[in-house]
Amino acid sequence: MDARTIIGWNLRRLRVEHGLSQERLALAAGIDRAYVGRVERGSENVTITTLEAMATALSVPVAILLTEPAADAPPPMPLRAGRKRAS
Template sequence: MDARAIIGWNLRRLRVAQGLSQERLALAAGIDRAYVGRVERGSENVTIATLEAMAWALAVPVGHLLAEPEPHAMPPAPLKAGRKPAR
């Protein structure tokens, strides 16, 4: 797995685990939502500053975005479609 795919894998895994949409993550990190999608698909070369912003928004160390997944790990599942219920 190349570095862009690893970052995308981890970004999606962490984002979904926290119940964040791509839009909410992008807003918290100060980046474009479409950019988050491209990073998750592994089609963007991410700068260190952007990695740091996404890690900050997810409240995890930057290293969590760079950790290689286990060899037989299942791909991260998507969030459920639709809006969250009002609080």
């Protein structure tokens, strides 16, 4: 796996684990939602500043985004579509 793919894989996994949409993560990190999508697809070169902003929004160390997943790890699942119900 190349570095962009690893970062995208980890970003999506962590975002879904935290129950955040791309839009909510982008808002928390102060970046564009479309940019988050491109990073998750591995089509964007990310600066260390942007990695730090996303890691901070996810409350994880930056190094977690750079850790290569196990070869047999299942791909991150998407969030359930639609809006959350009001509580």
